[in-house]
Amino acid sequence: MAAMTALPQRLFKSTWTTLKILARNKAGFLGFVMFVSLLLMSFIGPLIVPPEVQADTTAINGSPTADHPLGTNFQGHDNLVMVVYGGREVLVVAFTAGILTVLIAISFGAFSAYLGGWVDTLLMSITDTWLTLPRAIILYVLATLVELDSINALGIFLALFSWPGLARQIRSQILSLKKREYVEAAVLLDLGTPHIVFREMLPSMMSFIAIALIDAMKVAIYQQVSLVFLGAVPFGSGWSTVFYSAYAKNAQYQADAAWSLIAPMGAIILFQLSLVLFSRSLEEVFNPRLRVGV
């Protein structure tokens, strides 16, 4: 019983401490707040903001007004509504791709480092071959040929292209962890591979993995924008699609239409910015040596 009440308390306390350390770094805290706000806007926002029933044909390529705080696009659609509704797709792809990238990298890196021998040689030759290829170009060529008809498919597809660098880093981390005393002690106690990998090794790599996840999300958003731009992903209402449809109407050459580009581009840039700041302050949370003046 005592453990049951202690756990939420402990959890609350550690969350509180984390938040306090986050708040100490102003830029990092700003990033965290931006990250959470954009998540709320994208997943809760569509429940609050009513969908646009009809385009406002009296305001085409409009500047911000009281009715349309972020202006309207070439068809008179409200830019703010499109930004609120366009977040979910982009973020789901980023999360799917990010989590999968990390999972694939962990499996390759961990098996390779832990088992060694021919498994290591095989897995690392696959990783190295994949690393040396012009992956961006192969990604572009394949994306136009494979029918990526769902956001999950796109997320999986992006993950397949971004794991090898991380796999190598995780392998070398585990190789160095294997030599630590507490891991050697666990090996001597015969605690079993799953226990050693999941209870002893991975916890000490959590900070690294959390930051790698944020980085992978950043890359996924970058690639997603590029693919939409090349016309390789046909579906969607995401920020990148909203931005591309305005670009395709040459909005970048018209002062009137500027807002239909600024709104979705601003959303993408703000999200990337929040990821950058957030990951930099997370480094500080996990690595006490980086904390200045604590």
Added chain:
Amino acid sequence: MSTTTPSISPPRRRTLRLNQQDRDHWLSTAKYFGRTLLKTLFIIWLVTTLTFFIIRTLPGNPVDIMVMSLMDTGLSEEEAQARAKALFRIDFDKPVMAQYTEFMNNLLHGDLGDSYVLAPGKPVMDILMQRLPWTLFSAGISLLISFMLGIFLGMIAAYKRNSWIDQLLTNVSAILDAVPNTLTAILLVMLLGLALKVVPFSMMRGSLSPGIKPGFTLEFFVDAFRHLLVPCMVYVLSTLGGWMLAMRSSTISALGDDYVTVAKARGLPDMRIITAYVGRNASLPLFTGLAISLGFVVAGSVLIELIFVYQGVGLLLSQAIAKRDYPLMQGILLMLTIMVILSTAVADLLYGWLDPRIRIASGEK
């Protein structure tokens, strides 16, 4: 060498022993080269074969696309098919394996085939050679500018670490690194062309003004540079952050090394420590990165050239993809793979050459 000084005998014995070492060294170097060469060839074969089959087994081959567009103009299906086949001069009914052996055979003779769609009948090699200089020049110059600027700013950030200038530089470069280069490009077009009106839009579309012929004329160079200006800014802005952050952390770790402390204790002038001691050592790993990046120069140009309608290989690739011009796609992909693999190999060798510690370590092994 040892025979030039016959009068002194003891050093001669030493040189003999060195020669033995030299032989071992050459043997291991030859082995290393042989292995690298085999691996390179294998990867090139792998990429070519995989892309060949992937491209051909996926839906939407060029004849189908052509047939569809011909049927849209009112032809019947049979007529459209016959017309498309005649246009492409290729037999898609032939088994894929037969197409593959023919393709590989041609490839071994240095023939990448002819373009189907973008420039029907024109050899892919010719098209590539025509477009490649533009990309190599524009993206290459930008890479060098970005590299040098990154090293310079990275050292400043490292020397002034935790000051406001370091905070500013690292945050700005982390953001520049994260913003997709397409967005950077469009923001620049809007800023310079729309808001400030300092660069006319015509300078941000195409690689030359209409009517100007390539040649050794002043007019040509001035015009080419004018069209290069904004794309170059985009390349630099979107890659600068990476170089800067790498140089910053490399410099910080070099600053803690003993030889820097010793140099300071010897009372060497600061400028000399910065350039000859810290800078030289800290930038070592970055030169490897530069060599690798040279291979990726074309790969990074696809979207930028698309936005600026810059007539390089990157634009060619996106056009070839859109029109399903298989030989052209395949040719560009093959060329890029070779470039990337070669530059990686060069980076490996360069690193050993620049940093003797690595050479010694691999020699002992």
